[in-house]
Amino acid sequence: MSELLQVTNITAGYGDGPAILDGAHLTVEPGKVHCIIGPNGAGKSTLMKAICGMLTIRKGDVIFKGKRLNGMRPDQILREGICFVPQERALFPKMTVRENLRMGGFILDDKKELERRIEGILERFPILRERADQHAGTMSGGQQQTLAMARTLIIKPTIVMLDEPSLGLAPKIVQEMFDIMKMMSAEGVTVLLVEQNALMGLKNSDWGVVLDLGRTLFEGPAADVLADPRIQELYLGGKKAA
Amino acid sequence: MADILQILILGLALGGVIALMGSGLSLVFGVMRIVNLAHPSLIIGGAYVTYWAFKMTGVDPIVMLPVASLIMAAIGVLLYRLMFERETKSAKYSEMTVLLTFALAMMVEGLLGGLFTNTQRVVSPDYATDAFFVGDIFIPKGQLYAGIVSLTIITALSLFLKYSRLGYAIRATTQNREAAELLGVNVNFICILAFAIGIGLAGAAGSLVSFVFSFFPAKHWEWVAMLMSVVVLGGMGSILGTVVAALMLSVIAAFVGTWIGATWSTLTFFLALFLILLVRPQGLFGEKPEMA
DSSP: OOEEEEEEEOOOOEESEEEEEEEEEEOOOOOOOOEEEEEESSHHHHHHHHHTTTSSSSEEEEEEEEEEETTOHHHHHHHHEEEEEEETTOOOOTSHHHHHHHHTTTTTOOHHHHHHHHHHHHHHHEEETTTSBBBBBGGHHHHHHHHHHHHHHHOOEEEOOOTTTTTTHHHHHHHHHHHHHHHHHTTEEEEEEEEHHHHHHTTSSSEEEEEETEEEEEEEEHHHHHHHHHHHHHHHHHHHOO | HHHHHHHHHHHHHHHHHHHHHHHHHHHHHHOOOOOOOTHHHHHHHHHHHHHHHHHHHHOOHHHHHHHHHHHHHHHHHHHIIIIGGGTOTTTTTTHHHHHHHHHHHHHHHHHHHHHHOOBOOOOOOGGGEEEETTEEEEEEEEHHHHHHHHHHHHHHHHHHHHHSSHHHHHHHHHHHHHHHTTTTOHHHHHHHHHHHHHHHHHHHHHHHHHSSBBOOGHHHHHHHHHHHHHHHHHOOOOOHHHHHHHHHHHHHHHHHHHTTTHHHHHHHHHHHHHHHHOOOOOTTTOOOOOOO
């Protein structure tokens, strides 16, 4: 497998607190959708925060395109091409949709190019054009999530990490989020997803990772994860994939 | 009717200066969540810079304003790096910053008192004691100029925050620090910049205050409650709110001072602070605090 991102046995936690991740590893292949599943407290979100530089990695390595990311700041990691959308969507509630998109391209120096890319995003997501001058904080949960995901595309990232994009959304809207994710993947963006709805996450992914108690227990094609009876029993609520 | 108009004009002119005095405090709170109790003492620092420049060279306080502002901004950078930067990851950040700024206010007061004594000072350019007359209404030139300069600076600040790249980064950091960081904003640099701007605004306010009010090192204790009430009524972190609140309270204080008595005028601010915290703690433009 030609890995794009390689996480090797990392240990990480918050501040001086206990390690949340202890021996987590992950291999990310270009252009694929990867889904991390596991129970609450397994360290799924922590893993994403460690990759994007929000947490200090105490042991182990994060290697992206052959470059070690350990110790780099979030803004430096973003410039490498890794975007992260946390659970709370990370929007600026008192900024308009257009201003939020501008912030999405904060690291771009060419203003004209930034405005051109924003137009491109508004073209592809008509709901965002409709709400372009509306404060992000006044939009519905689904619209906010669409904005958060669309905003990552401004910098044409290599990897987009999404932490529970379906959280708090109605089932119909959840499917829309997965459709956007598939569209990203079809455009060559590698997606790393943490999803509480493990079954749905894996069904929409190419690669599955099972994390528990801060360690990676299994990593392989999503179909294999879905077919594994032990994983079905422990992490998918005993449900078999249709 | 002329009386009412007279009071209104005086209140608005003074309100403009108070808005500038509060805007730096509001900006610093908005971006860094620092309730800077030392802000008024740093305004007095700016007033002394202007006073001595006027006394030694005769330079006009309004001309001196950009210099005082830059000197105070540079002091702001030093203070942030020495006192607050290391506290940003502390679990007791809010408590620590309140204590640190309180200590800083005491130190600034002590330093200024040691250097310049506790004598009341005021800068006296010609216009400070002159006035325009429109019929029966007089408009003190000093207050008018100070009010106009204050509102011009606040407008420039608002345009900077609204349209510049760094302004976007400051607003983004104010609204969601983590998200700003994730989108490539160097949040530590933005905090230093915002603190420098905040203290620079204190310096600018100091230049204007130097010919509008008399001042001495311990005067900041009187201003702390006045500025707190303005910033709290406006909504902590909202520059627009600070301006609206400063103009509102200043006009009310002017009416109270004229109709009830000058000593009751200052009470307007204290009473406002008390009532706001009781009835609408988020202020006019702030967000409702979440329940624990």
